[in-house]
Amino acid sequence: MSGGLRRYEFSEKLAEMLGESRRDLRFRVTMMVSAGVVKPGPRGRGSPLATPAYGSNLLVGAMAAPQQVHTIEAIRCYWELEPAAIASEMTTPGIILGLSTEHTKIDISTTLPIPFTRLRFGECLTQLLELASSKSTCGGLASELFGIWVSRGYPVAGLQIGVWSKGRRSVITQRFELSEGERPPSWLDPSRNGIADPGLLHTVFLPASKLIEIGMLTTSEKKKNPMLNLGPKIAKFTDLVNLVRQGRYRIQWEKLLLTLIEVQTWANKVGTQDSRLVEITDFGSNPGNLRMFTYVPGHLLPAAPLVVALHGCTQTAAAYDLGTGWSELADRFGFALLLPQQHWTNNPLRCFNWFRPEDTVRDSGEPSSIRQMIEWMSVNHDLDRRCVYVTGLSSGAAMTSVMLAAYPDVFAGGAIVSGVPYHSANGLQEAFESIFMGVCRSGSDWGDRIRAASSHQGPWPGVSVWHGDEDTSVAPVNAEESIKQWADVHGLPLNPSIENEIDGYPHRVWQGPRGENLLESYTIVGMSHGQPLDMSGGEYSCGTVGPFFNDVGISSTYRIAEFWNLPETLSKRQSRTKSQEVTIMGQTGERTFNVVPVLNPTPSDTNTSSEQTNIVEEVSADSAGVEGGNPKSGGIPLGIDVQKIITKSFEMAGLLKQSEDNPTGSGSVGKSAPLGIDIQGIISESLKAAGVLAESSSKTPPSESLSPETGQVGESVWQGEGWELISNRSGRAQGEPLLFGYASSGNDCEVGNKIRSISREVSLGDHPTLSYIRRLKLNAAANDHTRARFSVLVDDLAVDEVSAVGMEHTEGEWMQRSGIDLTPFANRTVKLTFQVAAHSNVCNEVFAKAWVDRIHVRDVS
Structure with missing residues (x-):
């Protein structure tokens, strides 16, 4: 469909697309010009070009105004609608009792370069039409935007956007509402002859495909500087190739991009499956603009370890977890799992930016975001801060090197899989040189770079290094340089303490003075770029074969967990938990008797750690608290005299006779018990033992x-x-x-x-x-x-x-x-x-x- 229509032609075409009459749209345009909403110009075929701003005004007027006469007021009202937070509130009719599971802020970050949460509705609509007017950006818009809607019955509009959340592609709505102090439009305002409840006025929906068609009929005022849209699916890999077509590493770069297409396709398929991961959106200031995904086993033990796993280029947290099998091991060994995920807006290939100066230092950019995620996990899941580990693949391995260098005080260990040493590049061009050729430096030079990254003086985290010797994406020499770097930091010689084979592959270990393993290396002979897997179905098997996840007969995931002593840690924690179980049960039992009693207790009422809701049988707010007794008395739960109620019940049944000396029926004096049995005393003691009647005010909890x-x-x-x-x-x-x-x-x-x-x-x-x-x-x-x-x-x-x-x-x-x-x-x-x-x-x-x-x-x- 050709673009660049003039106003006259645009209104004619818009009427056809919306199913409206041409006369209706012409009249609305006339009103817009008369009211000064748009600048006047020649009519007919000599009219000015239709811009996205012009298109959005006319579109709002046509969608929001129930009648032609309301066009101008509809434009002025709905254009100014302010974005409403899509966070702790429900977005569909319903009732929620207790805190909602959606009480955290929803992440609306997309690849679309529009700050939806800071712009008015009309401004957002204009920018959407701007994106639709360009062939280089309309593809990304089609994959992100679901549609827009406007309600004529109340001044609310919405942009529906497709986002990833908890492993699922779903649609969320950015609502726009009246700002504080503004009045509804005249047709909804009774003081201006409107109707507050208009009845059949409805909501108008425009799908994204139709919006894009409309946008393609406009002429952007920014055509001279078209924006390159790399898009969430990396549809234009040729554009990326052109960025380095004249460069030194053209062949390697083109080959890598072609491989990444396969990785991206596989990751997209994984994204459509159910994921085990949970996304956390409100974990801190997030200076690196990363996403946080977690997996916490149901049987997580107190003070459990934490593993941070960083994905490679074009991968997602869910795809990386499925490929490596880290969450499978979390179930087996009882540790928590954190998987940060890169945004396309940060890097068009979704690589972690391990080469940018601002993302390679402590308390800055992406490393700071990951550190905030770790802190959130430690606090919210009561994890052992001494047992935090980090690993990653490819760009995630390079960021692993960054995290180990910038925060050596946080991590007990790390694992670099097909990665590069810390501070091997400063900028994109040096990054190409590092991954394709490798940078060789002395051990002391490499070590100084880590020592300069923080004020930490040791001890240093243990490191496991993995690399395939036929890797053409990241040169294998990088593994040897990483070994030199960490050997120097630990003060170890370059000659290993142990050389052997594990599952048929060369394995080297460098040990400390007490025989502890501080550094190890695996060379996977014959393997190209990726993560080594063992899919034989044995004890070590975990993960899923896919692009960059290679079944070579050795499980890097399991062996890395073994290097960090996670299986052994699980056994120790299980033993310690069992030894404390009796004491904990004793405390719980004692605590139960001290709980202030509730009416009609159920078995769950004895659990003081859970919230309880009970009905208090009173009739109205005006009679609230009328119980015929002191509601704060230690012996009357909720102000109800349990003894008195039971006494009356026995009297009515003929089991107790009221004495003339005590006509009130209160207390136990004056009651004639059959066979001399103190029924009330027995009942009182039973109620005390059951916790329904407090023994005395001195025995109730503070x-x-x-x-x-x-x-x-x-x-x-x-x-x-x-x-x-x-x-x-x-x-x-x-x-x-x-x-x-x-x-x-x-x-x-x-x-x-x-x-x-x-x-x-x-x-x-x-x-x-x-x-x-x-x-x-x-x-x-x-x-x-x-x-x-x-x-x-x-x-x-x-x-x-x-x-x-x-x-x-x-x-x-x-x-x-x-x-x-x-x-x-x-x-x-x-x-x-x-x-x-x-x-x-x-x-x-x-x-x-x-x-x-x-x-x-x-x-x-």
């Missing part, structure tokens, strides 16, 4: 009752807005008010996110837990994108939450939440916050109401 009205804890009081204290309730003990919070959006067309919070400071002990009771009414049923939420936060981090999108959620009875673990905040003073939030995009009310009572922080140790 507890801080956070009364809303008084500052009982650290003299701190509740502070915030949108919340109030309800204290004058029938039958309620004085000084026992409850908290009531109310957030509303959409009233009087005041749309947007409305948040109301109340907070106070709380000092926590060694093993703190939180409990409270609540009633909620969340009304978010205005449309698919209206939201209401209730959250409990500690130092602004959510620990409990209920979310509603496009639906209503009402808790008709008081719900108890108990055993909420606050251990991550132990031994410090924190800010405890209760929060309600509502978000409406139309002139209909969306609200969140919450009643909160009996807030307790306990130390369960």
Whole structure:
């Protein structure tokens, strides 16, 4: 289809593509010119060229305005829609009780050079049409963009983008909504004769293929500087070849690129399969713009080791894991696995940038991102910081050399598979020389480069070096140079301590003064570039054969794990865990009797480490807390007199007779028991033993009752807005008010996110837990994108939450939440916050109401 149409021709063609009448589009263009949205110009065939900006204005007007008369207001309203965060909130109607598994930020990074999260909807649409107008960039757009949609019933628009997440290709939506203080367009504003609930007004969807066709009809104002799009599938390898066609290493480079096509094709197939990996998106500032994938076995032992595995060029974390079999060994040996993944935007071949100065030094670029990932894994999975290892293939092996040099204090060992020494190149041209020819230096020169990379003085990580002697992608001499480098760092001679054969291949070992293996080398005779595998099905077998994963009868993955003593480490940890098992069980049993009891306990209620939800049988918020007893009494769980209820039951059954001296029926005095058996005493003791009735206040766990009205804890009081204290309730003990919070959006067309919070400071002990009771009414049923939420936060981090999108959620009875673990905040003073939030995009009310009572922080140790 030819491009470069003029405005007149463009509007005619657009009408045909959208299924609209030509007259309709002409009228909208006339309105755009009259309102100054676009500059005037000659009409007909002499009109100016249609630019992407012109096309996006007309497209928004046609998609968003339900009638012609609304065209200009639709353009001005929808063009200015601001990007909404696609992170902790649901994107489809539903209710989530408790913290969502999607509470972490979603990674929207793509190869498209558009900062979606920083641009308004109209700006994003213009840039998409810019990409579509160029043949060199429309291919990448077709593979990344799924489509765009605009709702006429409420001012919300979306870009649907294809991304990789957890080993699957899926579509996520970058929403755009009204900014704070803006009003909906006139047809949705009752104050301007609009209708807040327009009924049949619908959402208009434009698929990516249609958008690209429209973009190809426009003429970019940037045509003089077309952008080379290498694309996520590396479709234009010839363009890359041309970058070095006149270079010294042309033949090697072209051969490598052809091989990488096969690797990329295989990696794409792997990407369509189910992956065992989980992606983590919020692990730090990520200065290197890398992606983080992890695998943690279900049986992970305390203080387990961590293996960091770095993929090669054009590979993915999932493809590298499948090829090497590292997650298989993680299941067998009980270690955690971290697999960083490169972005295409960082490197068009998705190689780690081991040759760029900013990505080869400590606390900078890609090494810093990987270091942040390691820290996240260590903290969140309680790993042994003394047992962190790193390995990689090809460019991942080169980055392994970087990590071992930049962070020798972090790693206990490393393995370089078909890689190069640290600091063998400074820039792209030197990188070509290093991989294709190899750079030879003295051992001391190589060693000085590592010693200069950090202030570390030793001990140094042990290193395993692997290389095929027929590797034409990375010269085999690089393995010998890596050996020289690490032998010098360890102060070892070049002659090995041991020379033998393992699985038929030459194996060399350099040992320290105490006989420990500090450095080893495998030369895989006859093997080209790649990772050695043993697929015989024996004990050492793991991984999958594919491009750069070679079945040569020796498992590099298993042998590297063996070099790091991971099998032996597993055995020691299992033995230590078994020896501690009896003590741990004893502590758990003792702790169970100290838990503040809950109503109608289930077997899971005795586990103090898990959150619990129980229904507290009270009728309404106005009668909350009316129990005929002190709710804070140590002997009355949740304010309910268990003894009194049972006594009344026995009286009604005729098993107990009420004495005239005690007509109230309270207590045990005055009760005539059959056969002189103290039934109440037996029941009381049974309840105490079961943990349903606390023996005395002195035997309950340390507890801080956070009364809303008084500052009982650290003299701190509740502070915030949108919340109030309800204290004058029938039958309620004085000084026992409850908290009531109310957030509303959409009233009087005041749309947007409305948040109301109340907070106070709380000092926590060694093993703190939180409990409270609540009633909620969340009304978010205005449309698919209206939201209401209730959250409990500690130092602004959510620990409990209920979310509603496009639906209503009402808790008709008081719900108890108990055993909420606050251990991550132990031994410090924190800010405890209760929060309600509502978000409406139309002139209909969306609200969140919450009643909160009996807030307790306990130390369960």
